[in-house]
Amino acid sequence: MAEMGKDSFLELGSVMVETTQNKGHDPEFWAEQITKKICDISADAAPHIRQQAEAFQNYIYTIVLYGIKNAITSDRTTMVNLLTSQGHHDMAKIIKEL
Numbered sequence: 001m002a003e004m005g006k007d008s009f010l011e012l013g014s015v016m017v018e019t020t021q022n023k024g025h026d027p028e029f030w031a032e033q034i035t036k037k038i039c040d041i042s043a044d045a046a047p048h049i050r051q052q053a054e055a056f057q058n059y060i061y062t063i064v065l066y067g068i069k070n071a072i073t074s075d076r077t078t079m080v081n082l083l084t085s086q087g088h089h090d091m092a093k094i095i096k097e098l
Contacts, residue, residue: 031065
């Protein structure tokens, strides 16, 4: 087994924590996080590259947000229909009003 020198080190990526109070994160938060993972912009990008990258990033954000909102609507529709079919009309109404 090789001996580790005193110059050896382990570098971990940065960790960001964002909290909310009495709710989950909204679709806009998740769309922003996903967009950053798909296409982050280098801090030292040339101005003309940055401008194009920001336009592309805004386009991706819009598409991701649209998809997230549709997924939420679809899931809620499934829950409302399941609760209604099982006779839980009061619970279905609450979900529908969210």
